[in-house]
Amino acid sequence: MAQYVELLAQRRPDVVTLAECLSLAAGVERAMLRRTRLRFLPRSTAGVEAELWFSPLVEAAGDHTLLFDPEAAEILRRRLIRHPRPHVEDVRRFTVESHQDARPVTRWFEDMLWADLLPSAAADQHVRSELARVLRALTTGGDSADDLGRWILHYLPRLPAGVRRYDDAWRIQVASSERLGLEPPDDPFVRPPSVITEARALVQRHLSVGVTARSDGVEFSSPPTDGSRLITAPGLRRIRLDVVSVLAAEPDPVRVQLRENQAVRLPMTVLQFLDGDGATTMSVAHAGVASDVVVARSVGSAAYDASCAVLLADGRIALHGRGGVMTGQVPAASPERRRRSLTLSLDGRVLAWAEDGTAVVRDLRTGQERLVSGTSARGELVRVFFTGDAAELARVYAGENRVSVVAGRSTSVVTHGESMGDRLWSSDDAACVASIGLSGTLWIQDGDERDDESTSEALSEGVTAVSGAPDGRIVVWATGDGTVWYRMRANRAGSGVAGSAPWQVTGLAAAHDGRAVAAVGGDSRLLVWQLRGTPTPPRTVALRFCADRVHALSGGGWAVSGTGGPVEVRTEDGRRYHVTPDTQDPLSADEVPAWARGRVLAEVRETPGAGFPELADGMADISAQGVDCLLVRRAVGHPGGEGVPTRGGDRFDGGFQAMLLAAQRHGMRVVVEVEADTELEDIAVHGHSGGLLEDVREWLDRDVDGVCLAHEGDLGDGVLSDVRHLLDGYGDRLLMRMRTTAAPADAVVDFGGRSGGDIGCHVVVPRWDDLLVRGVREGDLGAVRWGRDRSYAADLTSALGLLVSACPGAQWGHTVPERLTVAQRTFAASVLLSLPGCPVLPSSLFQQSALATMARLRRDHLVLSRGTCEVADLGLPGVLALLRRYGDETVLCLANSGQREVRVHIRLDHLVAEENVLPLDLLDLLDGTTVPCSQGSPAVLALEPYGVRWWRLMPAARTSNTGE
Structure with a gap:
């Protein structure tokens, strides 16, 4: 220019x-x-x-x-x-x-x-x-x-x-x-x-994003969809999130861009190597759905050797070596060429796959590729595999009613009675071939010598998966009802049953020695049966993702692949959210309703006349404060207390129903208090709880989500059993019990009755306020004292242990004492939000932004609502330390009951039991800051007076190392 x-x-x-x-x-x-x-x-x-x-x-x-x-x-x-x-x-x-x-x-x-x-x-x-x-x-x-x-x-x-x-x-x-x-x-x-x-x-503004852990990955929605976990991220017309799989050895963040009125699903592919005891030895994770996953049986020590290969949906092949570290990548071919059927050599040094009807062999050391062509007349190339010594590549072609296995100059043709698909298995020497027809029939050809053309026999129908030992000594398959079958080469006369899975099997593998078979079926379990002649119960290995394939390893372990698993979501302002799928088994009908597990209850008092319309009008604000369940309690000392009827239909007018509908529109639950005091005479005279049952039934017919029995004395096992059976007939309804007790041990009978049965309350509220009041006032909430001199930390430890002997799903519902200053009550409420169970907090406290934030965090992190709890002794009487664990997530909760700032020195041995653990970062869930914690230099955490902080443990950020 x-x-x-x-x-x-x-x-x-x-x-x-x-x-x-x-x-x-x-x-x-x-x-x-x-x-x-x-x-x-x-x-x-x-x-x-x-x-x-x-x-x-x-x-x-x-x-x-x-x-x-x-x-x-x-x-x-x-x-x-x-x-x-x-x-x-x-x-x-x-x-x-x-x-x-x-x-x-x-x-x-x-x-x-x-x-x-x-x-x-x-x-x-x-x-x-x-x-x-x-x-x-x-x-x-x-x-x-x-x-x-x-x-x-x-x-x-x-x-x-x-x-x-x-x-x-x-x-x-x-x-x-x-x-x-x-x-x-x-x-x-x-x-x-x-x-x-x-x-x-x-x-940007701080926007709410819905996050839902799916079986195949994670889904983000803006605005949040019903039932999704809420996270806060900066954005305006688009929100940028970085997502990494927690299970990846070297996670690479995947950028997700979410626009308004949009939902984006990010699938995750996971592969884990397990030893013979089911412990994880290696993990690999990739964003997206993999078309194929293969493993090498015995990996060499060279830098280019691959333990596994993952064929991604876009055609790229990712290679991982020992420890799950990525060792290389094969770029995608042209879009019109489709790759399928990966295979690795025994030592992990040669990779092969089928591509557009041609077998491609790649030397991982040099990166050179060679093509092995076949005859199209044999059918479609559906699988390639290396023979046991990795000297030659075998190719499998599927025709209309036959399967051809070509290894070098030898060809084995097996004919069937139906059209064939690509679901098949072959021994390393191709002498034993098992394939599943399009109708689900299993066909098997087993001979010591290959014939030019032979006819296979039909073994079973409705087959969903087939596999076998590499040497062909055993063939295993599964039918649609979950039954896993096997047949030994030495015993061709009949088949045996290894066991039965609770789901339809999607992946099978036989141990190399032929003594065990493993199965997966799309959930977070790996089932392993020992083959001992008669069916035996399987050993269950809990996984952290949904598995659909399993491979046998030469060392006796298993490699399991699938989708989903926990992920970490990072926002542009540095916040990190750990999203863990809820892999716990569903609770049975006699256990706590799923919605009530770890739910915070906001307590509101009955105010005849004007109270409920005001609640209905302000329900949107209440929901925004992190409240998602209301506990409606009777008025305290209002005029004519004894004259107030106890029947649900007489106590409140239409204002209650308007409040209930408003709460339901905002996705909130409502539990009402039922007074049992006036029923005592009826119970004593007639020997049953008819009046109380009528009152409870009337509330349930109004579509409330639960009832809370308010009575200071002992109702007896029969009354609790009657009320509980009534609630069970209405579905997922919650039964609570308010009572005054000196210690939590006095309330444990309400969980299951004195008989020790499983009929009782879901949530019991023990009144041991004195210990909490003293611990807060005297600044020694964390003191661990045993014997006659009780302490809050000691009784809390005892209370957590008592749940083990209570009915399944039992939860404590701790309350905030009245005899504290405003600042002390706020602190006590923060402490209760750190505990498991269903804390009962006055709704007025949620108007404070700090408590509302903690309530939302507690709702969004399963570790804070459903995780286990352990009281840790840090040697600081003024600091209550709790370790919350759920799945692979651990959160340290610290509460300073003193009136001066405290600097707490946290060492790794306070947090984890394993030796030689990696350095950790402690992520503050409240402000997003991180503090490093290593074996040599403990973390120093500052706690303000009456301060409660939550830190999540996560591996420290690592720099990439390309050296050997």
Whole structure:
């Protein structure tokens, strides 16, 4: 462009001079073009205007306006500045006068052009000030800021490099793009990555995102879908999340971009190696669904040796070595070529697969590939595998009613009585071939010598999976009812039953020695049967993902692959959320309802007349405070207390029903208190709880989610049994019990009755307030004292142990004492939110943002609502330390009951029992900060007075190491 301008200046100087006089304008209208020519080139003709209008100096010209090419405009301005200063200033004044009625952003653009043309300290300060002003307008404006952003994205990239080099100029472009839901333009300058994150944060809001752990991965929704876990992430028109699998050896974050009114599902493929005892020895995870997963039986020690290979949905093949570290990747082929049937050599040094009807063999050491072609007349190439010594590649072709196995120069053809698919298994020597027909019939051909063509026999129907030992000594298969069968080569007379799975088997594997068979069926269990002649119960290995394939390892273990598993979600502002699928078995009908496990109960008091309409009107605000279950209790000491009827239909008017409907619309549960005091005489005289049952039934018919029995004395096993049986007939209803006790041991009978049966309350509220009050007032909540001198920490340990002997799913419902100051009650409520079970907190406390945040975090993290709890002794009487564990997630909860700040030194042996563990990071769930914790340097955690903090344990961030 510079050469063209110089050439044009020599041939048509008037055209270039006119262009120079217009180069300080954002756009040139026809009228301005005419006035400029008459002002600065009065002796020229109108033809000069036409020459400029259609010259290469112009990027775009419409009916009324022209726009200079940005490069040409820069050259023209540099030519203009060479003229005498009065002429240059005259051009500037003329441009300002011509556009005095233009848009402010247009005048701002021309002002920046002028400031860049004459650099100075004052001009630098002016540019910085103007950029900051526009940035403020973008970040503080409403809908008008969107229009400003559109114009900014039009003008700012056309500014000279001297202006665009400022960080605020780049922030303006990023903020404008974020407002409009666009990606920012390319930045020609090198800046820290934090600049773009900071710029986006200026216009972003904190939005709620729904996260749901699915069997195949994780799903994000905006707005959150019903039943999803809520997380908070910065965003505006799009939300950016980085997702990593917790099970990956070297996790690479996957960027997920979520727009408004959109749901995005991110599948995860997982492969884990297990030893003979079921312990995990290696983990691999990839985003997306894998088409095939294979493992090597005995891996070498070279850097390129592969323990496993994963064929991803886009055609790429990922290779992983020992420890799960990625050792290489085979790029995807052209889209029209489809890969299938991976196989690895015995030592993991050669990889092969079928691609568009041709077998491809790749040497992992050199990366060289060779093709092994076949005859199409044999059928479709459905599988390739290496023979036992890895010397040759066998290829399997499936035809209409036959299977052909080609290994070197030998070919074995097995005919069947039906059309065949690609579900088959072959021994290493191809002497034993088992295949499943399209109708589900299992066909097997087993011979010591290969025939040119032989007929197989049909063994079973409705077969879902087939496998066998590599040497062919045993063949195993599963039928649709979950039964796992086997047949030994030495005993062809009949088949045996290994056992029965509770689901339809999707993957089978036989141990190399033929003594065990493993099965998976799409859930988080691996079942292993020992083959001993008669069916035996399987050994169950709990997994952290949903498994659908299993492979036998030469060392006696198993490699299991599938989808899903726990993931970590990272937001742009540094927050991290651990999303763990709920893999616990569903509770049976006589256990606590699933919705009530770990649920926080917000206590509201009955106020006849006006209370319930006010609750109904404010239900949206209550829900936003993290409340999702209300416990409606009777009024305390209201006039005519004994005269208040106990029947549900008489106690409240239509206001209660309106409140109940409002709560249900916001996804909230409602539990009501039922007074049992007036029923004592009826129970004593008639020997049954008829009046109480009638009251409970009436509440249940109103569609409440549970009842809470309020009675200070002993109701007896019969009454509890009657009420519990009544609730069981209404589905997932909750039964609570309020009573005053000296210790939690006195309340454990309410869980299952004195007879020790399984009929009783789901949640029991023990009143051991004195210990909590004393621990808070005296600042020794964490003191662990045993014997006569009781302490809160000691009784809490005892209470947690008592649940083991109670009915399944039993939960404590701790309450906040009344005899504390406001600050102390808030602290006590925070402590109770750290405990398992169903804490009962006054609804007024949730109006405090800190408690509302903790309630939402507790709801969103299963480890805080359903995890186990252990009281840890840190040697600090004023600090209560709790370890919450659920699945692979661990959270440390610390509460400082003193009135001074405490600095707690946490060592690894306080948190984990294993030796030589990796360094950990402690992630503060409340503010997102992290604190490192290693064996040599303990973490120092600061706790403010009456402060409660939650830290999640996670492996410390590691730097990649490519060396051996």
